[in-house]
Amino acid sequence: MTDSPTNLDSLRQRIDELDNEILRLISARADCAKQVAEVKTKHDPSAVFYRPEREAQVLRRIMELNPGPLNSEEMARLFREIMSACLALEQPTKVAYLGPEGTFTQQAALKHFGESAVSMPMAAIDEVFREVEAGAVNYGVVPVENSTEGVVSHTLDSFMDSSIRICGEVVLRIHHHLLVADTTLRDKVSRVYSHPQSLAQCRKWLDAHYPRAERVPVSSNAEAARMIKSEWHSAAIAGDMAAKLYGLEKVAEKIEDRPDNSTRFLIIGSQHVPMSGEDKTSIVVAMRNQPGALHDLLEPFHRHSIDLTRLETRPSRTGVWNYVFFIDFKGHVDEPRVAAVLEEVRLRASEVKVLGSYPVGVL
Numbered sequence: 088m089t090d091s092p093t094n095l096d097s098l099r100q101r102i103d104e105l106d107n108e109i110l111r112l113i114s115a116r117a118d119c120a121k122q123v124a125e126v127k128t129k130h131d132p133s134a135v136f137y138r139p140e141r142e143a144q145v146l147r148r149i150m151e152l153n154p155g156p157l158n159s160e161e162m163a164r165l166f167r168e169i170m171s172a173c174l175a176l177e178q179p180t181k182v183a184y185l186g187p188e189g190t191f192t193q194q195a196a197l198k199h200f201g202e203s204a205v206s207m208p209m210a211a212i213d214e215v216f217r218e219v220e221a222g223a224v225n226y227g228v229v230p231v232e233n234s235t236e237g238v239v240s241h242t243l244d245s246f247m248d249s250s251i252r253i254c255g256e257v258v259l260r261i262h263h264h265l266l267v268a269d270t271t272l273r274d275k276v277s278r279v280y281s282h283p284q285s286l287a288q289c290r291k292w293l294d295a296h297y298p299r300a301e302r303v304p305v306s307s308n309a310e311a312a313r314m315i316k317s318e319w320h321s322a323a324i325a326g327d328m329a330a331k332l333y334g335l336e337k338v339a340e341k342i343e344d345r346p347d348n349s350t351r352f353l354i355i356g357s358q359h360v361p362m363s364g365e366d367k368t369s370i371v372v373a374m375r376n377q378p379g380a381l382h383d384l385l386e387p388f389h390r391h392s393i394d395l396t397r398l399e400t401r402p403s404r405t406g407v408w409n410y411v412f413f414i415d416f417k418g419h420v421d422e423p424r425v426a427a428v429l430e431e432v433r434l435r436a437s438e439v440k441v442l443g444s445y446p447v448g449v450l
């Protein structure tokens with residue numbers, strides 16, 4: 088095919104026709120979502136509009152049906168935005184996240200809820216919990232574990248004295264860059280700012296490239312990016328969002344020591360999420376301080392062939408919580424085999440709290 092004007096014109100005409108069709112279909116879909124909202128409120132004035140299990144099913148189905156040439160993730164991201172706009176028509180969704188603006192948690196909130204949700208930065212993880220508990224926002228987004236650095240203990244601890252539930256999860260590939268401002272003297276960098284976890288995730292790269300630079304831990308990567316604007320001898324380690332927000336340049340890209348570096352975030356709220364077909368459950372269990380306690384706790388999972396995906400121990404904070412275990416496993420509390428395991432665990436533990444069942448992250 089030649090790039091002749093007639094070819095180009097006819098292809099663009101075809102694209103216009105297709106756009107008309109897409110426009111008509113998206114509008115029809117949005118109309119449908121409005122009607123869904125009416126059905127939901129008709130039977131229940133305090134209805135919840137955001138349905139994580141349905142969203143997961145829609146995205147999984149699209150990925151399965153996708154004929155190409157766009158790859159399935161790309162296609163799902165487009166549908167993610169369509170659903171985000173449809174949900175906003177039903178009800179504007181407010182989401183609090185661990186800020187400031189430009190953090191990976193903001194990126195995770197965007198990835199999960201799309202551009203149409205209203206997202207608000209909070210200064211600390213417990214503030215995100217408080218905002219959700221107080222009903223000031225519909226949902227919250229907090230980091231819970233990183234593949235290189237492990238658990239975010241603050242998030243786990245916040246669940247211990249809260250009635251908040253987990254409604255979803257989102258996993259983000261974390262790419263760190265070494266960033267400078269236009270005023271930075273690149274060959275005189277003597278200080279590198281970042282969040283302690285990010286400094287740790289880039290330890291080897293820093294040892295090799297900036298062995299003499301002072302590593303200064305700050306409260307977030309976005310804060311690091313903000314700080315170097317006024318220091319000609321400093322660089323920051325942060326991600327794309329912070330680089331864009333503060334107009335910084337990348338001296339080196341993807342400097343994380345492990346190429347598969349990723350962080351898992353939790354969506355917190357107050358609703359029970361029905362089964363989506365591929366779900367996970369998170370519980371917190373207190374055991375009495377006695378030999379074999381951990382074995383007793385895990386044995387029923389093994390016997391019922393339930394896959395554990397994570398196990399964390401945290402120090403107890405009250406008399407009852409002698410040993411506290413955070414356990415994630417595959418399955419949903421509404422499945423009989425999961426209900427049976429939980430029944431057995433309840434007999435062996437001094438306290439069991441189900442934090443929530445939710446769809447396995449799709450994107």
Ligand SMILES: O=C(O)C(=O)C[C@]1(C(=O)O)C=C[C@@H](O)C=C1
Pocket residue numbers: 120123124136137138139141142145169170171173174177
């Ligand atoms: O199916 C619903 O309950 C809807 O509200 C529709 C819809 C969608 O656009 O597909 C929108 C928001 C919900 O979170 C889930 C799905």
